[in-house]
Amino acid sequence: MYTVSSLKAELNERGWRLTPQRETILQIFQNLPKGQHLSAEDLHILLQDEGEPISLSTIYRNLKLMSRMGILRELELAEGHKHYEINQPSPYHHHHLICVRCNKTIEFKNDSILKMGAKTAQKEGYHLLDCQLTIHAICPTCQRSLLPM
Numbered sequence: 001m002y003t004v005s006s007l008k009a010e011l012n013e014r015g016w017r018l019t020p021q022r023e024t025i026l027q028i029f030q031n032l033p034k035g036q037h038l039s040a041e042d043l044h045i046l047l048q049d050e051g052e053p054i055s056l057s058t059i060y061r062n063l064k065l066m067s068r069m070g071i072l073r074e075l076e077l078a079e080g081h082k083h084y085e086i087n088q089p090s091p092y093h094h095h096h097l098i099c100v101r102c103n104k105t106i107e108f109k110n111d112s113i114l115k116m117g118a119k120t121a122q123k124e125g126y127h128l129l130d131c132q133l134t135i136h137a138i139c140p141t142c143q144r145s146l147l148p149m
């Protein structure tokens, strides 16, 4: 698990800064229940509830930047609607199976996907930040509700 201090040290090495705002955002993601993903709008409401309002445009900017830093993962779970979660290193690293009708999302682990990603990046001399597979499908409940047509 990333801690704020270990992350700060890592970011400093790479010349990035963990501003108090980004630290607050990181803490919210760290305290999320497993399997929960937040959109910028979700985060905006959470921050407001915690008495630390940050404007939506600042949130968008920070989420983008934190994804580029490799702290967060940007997920395309629903069409045109980005969600974010903390980017955990192995063994917490996971992928998503998502129902395109009700958005029910299941997280699953698969080491060979991560290994393939790492190998491919390495071969080309790239530094791997994340490797994610999103499977778009229709869940059993939605399949049943589609039947009587």
Ligand SMILES: [Zn+2]
Pocket: 035, 036, 037, 085, 094, 095, 096, 107
């Ligand atoms: Zn996830």
Ligand SMILES: [Zn+2]
Pocket: 099, 100, 101, 102, 103, 104, 138, 139, 140, 141, 142, 143
């Ligand atoms: Zn469904």
